[in-house]
Amino acid sequence: MSGIFGFFDQNFNENLMNSFLYLIKNTEYCITDKILNHLCLLGELDISGSKVKESTKVDEDDISIVCCGEIYNEGINNLKLEILRLYKEKQLHSLSNFNGSFAAAIYDHKEGKITLVNDRYGLMKLFYYYDNDHFCFSPKMKPLLAICSDKSLRDDSIVDFFTFGYILGDKTFFKNIHQLPSGSILEYSRNQLKITKYWFYEYDENYDSRSSDELISELGTLWQKAIKRRIQKNDRVLIPLSGGLDSRAILAEVLQITSKENIITFTFGHPGSFDFEIGKLVAKNAGVRNIELGVEMDSFESQYNISIEDIEGLIDATPYIALRGYKEMKKYGANIISGYMGGEIMGSHISSEMLDKTLKSELNYIDAKNIIFNKNSIYNLNDIKLLFNQSCIVVDDLEQSFENTLQDLITRKNYDMANFCSLWDYTQRQNKYIMTTLFRYRGSFKNLTPFLDNDLIDFMLKIPPELRFNKHLYTLMLLKTYPKLFEIPTKNSFGLKLKSHKKLKSLKMAILFSKTKINNASSILINKNIFLNKNKNYIDYDDFLRRNFEYNYYIRSMVFKVRERKYFNKEFIENIWKLHMSGKENYSMLFGLLVTFELFYESYVENNDF
Known part of the structure; x- marks a missing residue:
């Protein structure tokens, strides 16, 4: 995805600015434009491989602007000029209409003053x-370390990370x-910083009452x-x-717009897993080329x-996707249409x-x-408390950090529990974890997100929880609109068709559950799994850590x-290592x-090489 960067220095330290620029240039992004205006440097970035040549402009105007991205509103032909107009008219809150x-x-x-939106x-x-x-910004953290002399860490962020697998809030x-x-407007002026939210998720609980x-x-x-x-x-x-619904929904509609020759799909996972096998089957039935990335079980x-450089410690760096294969997809194109937020906005998280x-x-x-805490925490609170040296990290910080995210939601006046829990998922897990997980190599690919179309989101924010539960409305729409492609089995139905009888789905779910139980027992008795977990499209690291010498040696x-x-x-840590290796407990995610x-x-x- 493209990006922007900027550097402001009250004393305009040119050496510091050049250090910042050097680190920007060492990301996967390409600098396309730089504007130098008095004490401020602004710049625009494009994805790697861009043919746009870098240019530098000295701007003596009162106002300079850089911009990235695209919007789809009719009547707006120049995003940069439109944002500049809103700024001059003090109407930046109208950005909520930008789709x-x-x-x-x-x-x-x-x-x-510097303003970010x-x-x-x-x-x-x-x-x-x-x-x-100083004030500086970038799509990557590393360039900011050229300016940031104090690298002190936050205790509450560390606790967040080991509790949820990512860091809450901003x-x-x-x-x-x-x-x-x-959805924010940030203003920095005279050493003061102010952030105003111009939009946030909020359900209209006077729900749309039309017929199904x-x-x-x-x-x-x-x-x-x-x-x-x-x-x-x-x-x-x-x-x-x-093997799910969202990527298939994308493919089904893209086939209505462009030729099959312009579409390339790619699938992850172990051969035999639902995602790998069903994904291949869907591509074959659609008549499009499919690249099998599989799993990469070497050079850990x-x-x-590679992963830590990409995600900068924001989420687990464990290679749950085929990192090398994913990057190789660049040779086939740069536009990825992502199912990000699809299942969630349609109701998959509602219980x-x-x-x-x-x-x-x-x-x-x-x-x-x-409910929110138990659904999103990785391990129980007691294990998290025991993980830390209590003389260094006060785990009670967890309570306040998590509580702060809830207090932010209370002001939105969504009283239905399903809506409240959904808002937390959208603003925390989806925005902080899932987005980082899905949008790998952001400086190499352009990620298109149709499920975050404003009109679609505004519509779904008026749909009652009972119609979102089990993605009910969404599933009916897919079966009606794309009947042929959704005749193929799905991961959501445990490898069965969506229209399969509930009793058959329950039986299939019970079989998969029993295999999980057998694997739990076999990990203790013979130190390995007997069955492949078909619901996982990545390496079963709990089992793999016990069996694979290379991985075990590196992790240990x-x-x-x-x-x-x-x-x-x-x-x-020594104790849980022993418990894991004996097969009595599973701690690979914590490791x-x-x-x-x-x-x-x-x-x-x-x-210190910054």
């Missing part, structure tokens, strides 16, 4: 740093580096428009194809190092325990809080290194997070 993904930075020399959903990642003299590991929240047939029809129309806005007839597109040290409950009682609020060496860090309880933290610490905290 697309974008980010912009405005330097107002007369006001001595992004789209509703924060699809263009921006990190920023500021102190008494925090990063660093105390002085933050992420720009989605009418809602299905409108959902189908909005979905088709969302795809058509994002690709043209002759565009070459890449589609990550799984190299894979972890029966959320239905028919409101937050108008304190007891139900506590229930909602517990890194875990035994990180346990010496002041943050951790060395004895607890992956520990390895990620060690790599991050070595590369971003201890490394």
